[in-house]
Amino acid sequence: MKRTILVARKEILSYFISPMGYIYLVIFLSVTSWLFMRGFFLMNQADMRDFFTLLPWIFLLFIPAITMKLFAEERKSGTLEIALTMPVNEWEFVLGKFLASFLFFTFSIFLTLIIPVSISILGNLDWGQVIGSYIGTLFLGAAYISIGMFASSLTKNQVVAFILGAIITFFFFIIGERLVTISLPQGVASVFQFLGLGYHFKSIARGVLDTRDLIYYLSFIAFFIFLTYYVIKEKRP
Amino acid sequence: MIRVEGIWKAFGSIQAVKDVSFEVSKGEIVGLLGPNGAGKTTTMRIITGFLYADRGQVFVKDINIEERPEIVKREIGYLPEDNPLYEDITPYELLLISGKIYGMDGRRFKERLKTVVDQTGIKEVLTRPIGDLSKGFRQRVGLARALLHDPSILILDEPTSGLDPHQILEIRNLIKELAREKTVLLSTHIMQEVQAVCSSVIIINKGEIVARGTPDELSIIAKGGNLLHVTFKGDEKEIRQKLQSLTFLEDIKFVGKEDEASTFVLRGPENRDIREEIFNFAKDYNFPILEMRREKATLEEVFLRLTGGEA
Numbered sequence: 001m002k003r004t005i006l007v008a009r010k011e012i013l014s015y016f017i018s019p020m021g022y023i024y025l026v027i028f029l030s031v032t033s034w035l036f037m038r039g040f041f042l043m044n045q046a047d048m049r050d051f052f053t054l055l056p057w058i059f060l061l062f063i064p065a066i067t068m069k070l071f072a073e074e075r076k077s078g079t080l081e082i083a084l085t086m087p088v089n090e091w092e093f094v095l096g097k098f099l100a101s102f103l104f105f106t107f108s109i110f111l112t113l114i115i116p117v118s119i120s121i122l123g124n125l126d127w128g129q130v131i132g133s134y135i136g137t138l139f140l141g142a143a144y145i146s147i148g149m150f151a152s153s154l155t156k157n158q159v160v161a162f163i164l165g166a167i168i169t170f171f172f173f174i175i176g177e178r179l180v181t182i183s184l185p186q187g188v189a190s191v192f193q194f195l196g197l198g199y200h201f202k203s204i205a206r207g208v209l210d211t212r213d214l215i216y217y218l219s220f221i222a223f224f225i226f227l228t229y230y231v232i233k234e235k236r237p
Numbered sequence: 238m239i240r241v242e243g244i245w246k247a248f249g250s251i252q253a254v255k256d257v258s259f260e261v262s263k264g265e266i267v268g269l270l271g272p273n274g275a276g277k278t279t280t281m282r283i284i285t286g287f288l289y290a291d292r293g294q295v296f297v298k299d300i301n302i303e304e305r306p307e308i309v310k311r312e313i314g315y316l317p318e319d320n321p322l323y324e325d326i327t328p329y330e331l332l333l334i335s336g337k338i339y340g341m342d343g344r345r346f347k348e349r350l351k352t353v354v355d356q357t358g359i360k361e362v363l364t365r366p367i368g369d370l371s372k373g374f375r376q377r378v379g380l381a382r383a384l385l386h387d388p389s390i391l392i393l394d395e396p397t398s399g400l401d402p403h404q405i406l407e408i409r410n411l412i413k414e415l416a417r418e419k420t421v422l423l424s425t426h427i428m429q430e431v432q433a434v435c436s437s438v439i440i441i442n443k444g445e446i447v448a449r450g451t452p453d454e455l456s457i458i459a460k461g462g463n464l465l466h467v468t469f470k471g472d473e474k475e476i477r478q479k480l481q482s483l484t485f486l487e488d489i490k491f492v493g494k495e496d497e498a499s500t501f502v503l504r505g506p507e508n509r510d511i512r513e514e515i516f517n518f519a520k521d522y523n524f525p526i527l528e529m530r531r532e533k534a535t536l537e538e539v540f541l542r543l544t545g546g547e548a
Contacts, residue, residue, distance in 0.1 A: 003338055010326075010334050017325045078321030082382070085285040085317075086338050087310045236288055 003088050007096025008103065011070070015104050028062050028108050033115065046123025048116060052133040052205050056173060056198050059144050064165030066105060067148030068158045070097045071232065075156035081237060090233045094149075098225055101145045109137055129207050136204030139217040143197055144169050146224035153231040172220075173197045238263050238390055238420045239284060244293030246279050253279040255444040256293070261390075266416045268435035269424040272544055276444040277424040278318050281394050284422070285315045297390065311339065314383035314419075318394040320376055324368030328359055328378045331367065332385055339386040349385055356411065357381040373404040380411070391415060393423040397430060409434050428540055442544040455539045464532040465503045466492070467515060469524040473499040479522050485511065498527050 015021040035058070036051045043050070074080040083093060116130050151165035152158075174180055176196010181189040193199050197220075200213040239261040246254040254276045261267045269277045282288040284295050286306045295302045302309045323331060332353070336346040354360050357377040362370055367378060376396070383391065396412065397405040412421060412434055425431060431438050432452050440448040440455070448455055469476050473491055476499055480489050488504035505511035512529065519526045 006334060006337050010323075013330065014323070014325050077324065078317060078319060079323055081282070081287050081317045082315075082321060085287050085310060085313070085315045086335065087307045087340075088338055089307065237282070 003092045004096045004099065007083075007088065007093055008099040011097055011100030012103060015100070021104070024062070024065060025108055025111065028058075029111055031062075032058055032112060036115065040119075046119050046125045048119065048125070048130055048133065051112075051115065052137065052201075055137055056140060056201060059141060060166055060170055060173065063105065063141060063144040064148045064151065064162045064169065066101050067145055067152050067165060068161040069152065070101065070149050071153040071228075072155050072158045072161040075237075076158075078237075080232075084232075084236075090229055094153075094225060094229045094232055098145065098149055098228075101149065102142055105141045105145060106138060109134065109141065129205070132207035132209070133205040135209070136201045139204060139214070140197060140201045143172075143217055143220050143224075146221045146228070147172065150224045150228045150231070153228045154235075169197075238265075238298060239422060240296040240299075241280070241284065242294045242296070244280070244283055244290040244295065246276075246283060246288065246291050253444055254283070254290075257441070257444070257446055258293075259439055259446065259449060261420055261422055263420055264416070265437055266412070266421040266423070266435045268431040268438045269422065269441055270426065270428070270431050270438055270540060271424075271441035272426055275441045275544075277426075277441055278394055279444075280441070281315075281392050281422070281424060282317075285313055285392055286310055287317075311386065312389050314386065314388035314391045316379050316383045316391075316393045316396055318424075319398075320379040322367045322375060322379060322382075325366060327364050327366055328370075328381065329363045331378065331382060335382055335385050341386070349387060353381040353384045356384065356415075372399055373401070373407075376400060376404070376408060380408075384415070389419060391419050391421045391423075393421065395424055395426075397425070397427070405430075440540060440543050447543045448539070463505050463507065463509075463511075465505065465511060465515060466500065466528070466530050466532055467503060467526060468498050468500040468528040469519060470497050470527055471499060471524040476501070476522075476524055479518070479524075483514070483518060485509070485514070500528075502532070 032051070032054070035054055036048075039050055071080070074083065084090070088096075113134075116125060116127075119125050120127070147169045148161075148165035151168060152161040154164065155161050173196060175192045176194070176199040181193050181196075184192060194216070200216050203210060203213050241257060241259050243256050243258050244254055245252070245256060257276070257280055259267075269280065271277050279288065283290045284297070284302070286302045286309060289303060297309045297312055300309055326334075332350055333346070336349065341349065354363065357380050359374060359377050359381055362374050362378070367375065370378065376399075380393075380396070383393075391412075393412065397408050400408060409430065412423065415421065423430075423434070435452065437451055438449070438455060439446055473494055477489065477491065480486065480501065480503070485506060486503050487506060488502075490502040490504075492500040492502055494500070503511070503515065512531065515529065516526065518524075
């Protein structure tokens with residue numbers, strides 16, 4: 001546990017040492033705020049539903065950008081060899097990286113709180129729904145991160161890691177959307193809907209914390225963390 | 238300290254290491270010598286626990302690396318090939334994180350930090366990003382990281398590659414100094430390095446060990462006997478004729494003539510010093526010896542011979 005935190009600490013350090021971390025935060029906040037505010041003043045309602053509808057789509061590009069370097073960079077520079085010949089086991093290494101990306105992601109989401117705070121000054125905001133949506137966002141983000149991390153473990157090329165991460169995430173997001181399920185037979189459609197990342201997000205965002213949604217996200221995340229662990233253990237150098 | 242028992246490792250269809258076994262005892266500096274792609278790095282990666290052998294076992298201080306990797310990794314300080322380092326942090330941050338991973342408390346860390354910074358001479362670059370450092374300093378930072386937890390074994394994969402001659406000397410001296418209290422296994426494809434630093438050599442080629450011994454022992458293996466270069470004053474034909482009467486000589490070769498001097502290369506039986514006999518021969522027949530030297534094969538020749546001239 002202690003070494004997991006050390007790995008995470010080193011990783012967070014490198015998010016903030018390079019300009020990349022700051023550039024990411026600035027672009028992420030600008031894009032989300034702009035896309036949301038564009039419609040917000042037209043609608044003229046103290047409501048953030050549009051914001052949370054946008055997020056899963058924005059994350060498709062932004063989260064693979066957080067995770068792409070996690071392992072690809074270590075493979076490329078050879079530092080994987082340093083890390084894994086120190087007394088850090090593969091679990092601690094993978095979990096530490098996941099934790100670091102999740103904390104960085106959480107920080108970026110925390111910064112968007114300026115939006116609901118501003119809106120609540122302008123009108124009567126339903127805070128229950130907003131909090132539910134934020135909790136859903138954290139689960140959704142963690143799931144995306146687990147996929148992005150897995151993609152990064154497969155290659156030494158960050159661009160490949162980014163594209164692969166985006167494609168796998170898109171797949172798991174889109175299969176549960178109406179766009180796909182509408183053309184499927186009833187039984188299959190409900191399975192696909194259950195597997196889709198967005199369906200559970202919407203469910204939590206409604207403000208209802210259903211254990212099924214939590215179990216779905218936790219097992220989804222655990223599955224991709226395990227895959228990453230497996231790749232790191234087996235695919236060397 | 239290190240016992241490698243019949244390890245095999247393949248990458249796809251390429252057999253990188255074939256049945257490699259050796260032991261490294263306490264206090265030795267053992268050089269793994271071989272051409273590029275011989276399996277040196279793979280062998281070292283298996284010993285450090287970065288790769289798993291397909292077959293065979295590695296014991297460090299009698300502990301199996303695959304069974305207790307956490308314990309074995311604490312005993313080893315490893316400098317990988319090309320010395321990979323996290324470029325965006327500073328040497329101090331790198332050492333701090335390493336220290337914590339090895340479970341050092343603040344006092345122990347300070348103490349070790351001072352020692353390794355003095356040993357490797359990196360004080361002036363401690364707070365500069367590693368990515369900005371020169372190759373020589375990077376190598377020292379890599380060594381400092383490998384030494385920080387005071388391991389009893391050092392595994393160094395081509396520790397001097399890419400350095401200038403001055404830096405090479407410095408690193409070699411540092412390795413020799415460290416070897417006073419540590420066991421060292423280093424790999425190289427540079428012969429002089431082995432002769433300059435190592436107490437024992439393992440020559441590896443195409444994944445197999447082809448020879449093992451001290452640099453001197455290997456010289457004898459390569460030549461299969463001992464050679465004497467002798468320059469006599471006198472006529473070549475006459476000298477040759479008289480030399481042929483010495484029955485213990487296995488081979489007599491005329492090399493060259495200069496004024497009145499004739500040079501021969503004489504091969505004597507293995508493990509027999511023929512210098513005195515040659516001296517007496519020269520005295521008896523009155524061929525003054527102008528020069529005499531025993532020729533030993535250089536490690537380079539041993540290496541080329543054993544690895545089929547691929548170096």
